[in-house]
Amino acid sequence: MATTMGRRERKKAQTRRALSNAALRLFSEHGYDGVTVAQIADEADVSIATLFAHVPDGKEALIFDDGAERHVWLVAAIRDRPSGQSVLEALRRCLASRGPFTEDLPPDLRRKRDLIVGTPALREYSRKLWIAGEGALAAAIAAESGRDPADMTVRALARYVLEIPELAGTEADPLAAMNAIFDLLESGWPTSPMDARRDPT
Amino acid sequence: MATTMGRRERKKAQTRRALSNAALRLFSEHGYDGVTVAQIADEADVSIATLFAHVPDGKEALIFDDGAERHVWLVAAIRDRPSGQSVLEALRRCLASRGPFTEDLPPDLRRKRDLIVGTPALREYSRKLWIAGEGALAAAIAAESGRDPADMTVRALARYVLEIPELAGTEADPLAAMNAIFDLLESGWPTSPMDARRDPT
DNA sequence: CTAAGAAACTATAATCACTATAGTTTCAGA
């Protein structure tokens, strides 16, 4: 194996990057629906067939990294949390520093995030990628809480945590929104104050 | 206005029903991906253009009722709940009696439900329809709890409740799974037992 | 009763994402 990994794989990564860049540039300029995959392939100087060989999930996947490294952060955040910190607290802090919740980003990443948040198709695909990590996250949570990873409670918590970016991402203050949701997940929905609240006509 | 609503609208509803029936029959027989919209249009004896005039959301929408009457049940369940019953309890009971959670269904509805649960595209679209009611459900919850309908906590709860069918629908015992999730939403994730659970190497 | 006019419908053609095929070039490794 060569210095990095052989010329072949280097070239492959290069065309993949060319596709990402072309797609991001064109999407930013003309909007997601205003660009055809043919134009993107052209801009990246590859054939359409090659484009789809690189992005089997289709047009939306073009500007996302292939890897499943999204939930790796979250799993690591749980496993490496400081002593005495709850699982949810670890997840809260981890999410707060990534994705749509931090304001200090390089302008290119900011533009990319805005594009995703502002384009339904991309937002949905982003959610799909997140949700794909549900099993891994559930396993991590189960490991720390001594439950079965297939326990529906664990799976539901994992799912609900992973939904947070899409849910809070469009709010005026995404960070505050995220914290509100975590509070809900930690404490549950307050049942008492409204139990008797029925207005008889 | 005539007896029911004029021959025109009656015929319109008739073709819509013909499309639904054709789609359901063909999907059941050959699977969702094994049927083209052209075949469905043929079976219903209309043109493809007419098919799409009736189902603007596309192929997946064919077997679903157009109406937004899904969440109406939930909103009504909240508003009409017996005195002293919490909002979540009302939602729990309402969901338990509908959708994938009840076992005694006429065989045709059962087949339809199995088709939806077993077809990713249909499951996703079903979720989309549910989620579309998020605003209405949030409004109902807010009205009963004296909060702002735009409060992120309210929106999150609404969203999480609406996700339950997709989340619990594929479980071995959907009803038990649903109850577990409601318990989580009511009580929150138990933080205490695992706070100190850190294994120092 | 009748004449607009709207609504539903039709055939046709086009666009676009995506797949399949078969062949070519290029790298990796024995």
Next chain:
DNA sequence: TCTGAAACTATAGTGATTATAGTTTCTTAG
């Protein structure tokens, strides 16, 4: 250096969805 796999290409096709332009069918105001 030879061989096979991987990446790439052009080409053609499928299938969903939309646009266009025109036809039939109900509705309803006059």
